[in-house]
Amino acid sequence: AAEALPAGPLQGGDVADLCAGFQTAAAETLVDRTQNAIDIFTAEHGQARTLVIAGGVAANGALREKLGRLADVNGFQLIAPPQRLCTDNGAMIAWAGIERIKALGMDGATDGLDFKPRPRWPLDPDATAAPFAGVKA
Numbered sequence: 001a002a003e004a005l006p007a008g009p010l011q012g013g014d015v016a017d018l019c020a021g022f023q024t025a026a027a028e029t030l031v032d033r034t035q036n037a038i039d040i041f042t043a044e045h046g047q048a049r050t051l052v053i054a055g056g057v058a059a060n061g062a063l064r065e066k067l068g069r070l071a072d073v074n075g076f077q078l079i080a081p082p083q084r085l086c087t088d089n090g091a092m093i094a095w096a097g098i099e100r101i102k103a104l105g106m107d108g109a110t111d112g113l114d115f116k117p118r119p120r121w122p123l124d125p126d127a128t129a130a131p132f133a134g135v136k137a
Contacts, residue, residue, distance in 0.1 A: 027063045031070050038074050051076045059086035 010018065038051070051071045057063060058080045071078040080086070103124065 023060070023062060027060075027066050030057070030063060031066050034067060034070060035074075038070075038076065042074075049076045051078050053078065053080045055086060055089060055092060057086075059083050 034051070041048070051067065051074075053064070053067055061083070064078075064080060064083075068078045070076075
């Protein structure tokens with residue numbers, strides 16, 4: 001049940017309660033959406049049994065635990081990098097840039113500024129697009 005916040009500054013444990021409530025609601029939403037994705041994936045591809053989480057989301061211990069339980073219930077193995085390696089997207093984008101330069105050299109890895117935005121940027125410019133990459137359900 002929703003409660004109205006008191007007028008004025010939050011007192012005592014109100015901030016902690018508000019943060020805990022937000023984390024719980026966000027985690028429940030992500031678990032629900034992940035269950036939907038597992039159901040769709042299982043119906044279409046049945047055999048694979050791996051759930052991978054990464055990035056800043058994977059740094060959240062409570063979410064890791066909830067997704068781990070979800071994976072177990074569905075017969076999936078949860079794979080996640082060590083929490084110390086789960087950082088924000090900026091660091092991951094920079095790392096992808098490093099890998100691209102290592103793979104293609106400085107000259108081959110520069111694209112200029114006349115490219116179209118892509119939600120999934122391959123390290124290899126000749127790679128075929130991944131199915132459903134960038135498609136919102």
